[in-house]
Amino acid sequence: MTTPAVLDHVDAVTAVLEGAGLIVYLGGAPPGTSPTDTEPYIVLYPEPGAALTRSLADDRTDFTAVVQLTCVGLTAGQALNVSDRARAAMTPVLAVAGRLTWRPEHLDGQPVQRDDDVTPPNFYAVARYRLRSTPA
């Protein structure tokens, strides 16, 4: 019995987003990184997730986790467009080795936010997706 791993699922999310031509970071942007005209990006904030009981045998092999996609751009339109492309990329089932996955479920989001702490301002579009899988 293999305990499901959140990072395998995060890798799958990263793969589909990068496959769509998007720039993806995990847990924050690296030093020196800011959105540009041609390089907006997405920062993933996944929760650790939960291994769920699959049967009365208490085999905790099913998995669920919520991942937040924070899309960062130089304009509201750019951040929202990155979010749109991410949603399209997250439509198929994810490829996680040894797992059968559900299609990511779009849970909710937040209104686009403007950050005037820096000049030019940054814009954020936030969406959360639920990931689910079971052993293959």
Place this chain on the structure above:
Amino acid sequence: MGELDSLLAAGRAAHQALMVDTCTIVRPGTPVLDRTTSALTPGPGTVLYDGPMRIKPQRTPSPTEAAERRQVIARYNASLPFDAIPADELRIGDMVTVTASADARMVGQVMNVMAIDYGSTATAWRLTLEDLT
């Protein structure tokens, strides 16, 4: 010319002699979004100033959280000739690009206008610029 005027003229000439760097100040145009690639194509900018400048760092860098990372905002005092007249009133966010400097590391640096000072007895037209690290 009164004594004060003479003094100010001398001060302004002396200050301008220190403006060994040059810069352009441009107001960015409205960008156009490519919805396939998310790329922004900048609209044509408006050149507001092109000429000498003196720039000095303020020694008060301040950390902030932006773009999903820690950033440090560095501020600079920029001095332009007292009689410099921009093509339009400067605004926050106008882009200042250093085009020539004895400090080669500064050439090409892009900063943003954050504050504009006025003063009838100033020896230069001072701006506060902001840069991110």
